[in-house]
Amino acid sequence: MFTDASEFSGPAALQLQGVSKSYRSGNTTVPALREVSLAIPAGTFTAVMGPSGSGKSTLLQCAAGLDAPDSGTVLLGDTEISHLHRKALTRFRRDHVGFVFQSYNLLPQLTVARNVTLPLLLAGRATDTVWLDYVLEAVGLAGLGERKPQELSGGQQQRAAIARALITRPDAVFADEPTGALDSVTARQVLDLLRHTVSALGQTVIMVTHDPVAAGSADTVLFLADGRLDGSMTGATALDVSERMATLGEH
Numbered sequence: 001m002f003t004d005a006s007e008f009s010g011p012a013a014l015q016l017q018g019v020s021k022s023y024r025s026g027n028t029t030v031p032a033l034r035e036v037s038l039a040i041p042a043g044t045f046t047a048v049m050g051p052s053g054s055g056k057s058t059l060l061q062c063a064a065g066l067d068a069p070d071s072g073t074v075l076l077g078d079t080e081i082s083h084l085h086r087k088a089l090t091r092f093r094r095d096h097v098g099f100v101f102q103s104y105n106l107l108p109q110l111t112v113a114r115n116v117t118l119p120l121l122l123a124g125r126a127t128d129t130v131w132l133d134y135v136l137e138a139v140g141l142a143g144l145g146e147r148k149p150q151e152l153s154g155g156q157q158q159r160a161a162i163a164r165a166l167i168t169r170p171d172a173v174f175a176d177e178p179t180g181a182l183d184s185v186t187a188r189q190v191l192d193l194l195r196h197t198v199s200a201l202g203q204t205v206i207m208v209t210h211d212p213v214a215a216g217s218a219d220t221v222l223f224l225a226d227g228r229l230d231g232s233m234t235g236a237t238a239l240d241v242s243e244r245m246a247t248l249g250e251h
């Protein structure tokens with residue numbers, strides 16, 4: 001696991017230094033992340049795994065600028081986002097970050113093409129139709145741009161959501177349980193697509209998942225236990241990941 005960008009050659013897509021985050025619940029404080037430091041090279045596929053409540057979603061929220069850490073710094077590309085104010089952060093996210101969620105979040109009244117290009121519209125950027133066609137083709141939706149989301153299968157809807165995440169050419173794509181609502185065959189296709197966006201388009205993908213099979217598609221798997229990073233694996237199979245999960249937090 002890289003904790004600092006100086007440990008690898010090439011640019012870092014994401015760097016966290018000493019990131020901590022707690023939630024207040026009534027009179028108690030729940031620590032969700034404790035002093036997490038990591039660096040993710042650009043153009044790689046990283047999975048984040050850990051038991052329920054280990055801090056995966058909090059890590060993703062802080063890393064993607066959806067939430068602010070209590071302490072520590074987050075760098076996305078060259079920009080330190082941990083101390084940006086709300087408006088600047090929203091603008092930064094719109095231009096530099098792609099999101100894929102378990103529940104697709106496509107707007108039913110818009111066509112696939114309009115859903116995919118919505119982030120450009122919101123950012124006031126023109127649509128590059130050559131790039132739109134390329135992205136739709138890359139995700140396997142060539143010729144389906146004029147359909148409505150409800151006229152697509154679940155897997156196709158997730159492909160449209162991935163196209164929407166790619167359309168702004170973001171510094172990083174964050175995926176939260178992207179295969180959670182899909183059957184195993186469709187999930188495999190979506191994982192292969194995420195892999196393809198990394199290897200063919202040079203994207204950086206960071207995916208939170210509960211599924212060892214999904215994690216086994218990534219270049220590197222980061223393990224979280226009780227808000228702390230608890231090691232990593234590179235080139236791991238689903239079986240390797242399952243075995244590691246069974247001993248997580250045991251030292």
Ligand SMILES: Nc1ncnc2c1ncn2[C@@H]1O[C@H](COP(=O)(O)OP(=O)(O)OP(=O)(O)O)[C@@H](O)[C@H]1O
Nearest residue numbers: 023024025030032051052053054055056057058059
């Ligand atoms: N809004 C919140 N208010 C209070 N506590 C919270 C809040 N969000 C998360 N937590 C707590 O912070 C810790 C980390 O939660 P987080 O959702 O990041 O874990 P997770 O690994 O993503 O869990 P899961 O796999 O179940 O989604 C947990 O103890 C959780 O109960």
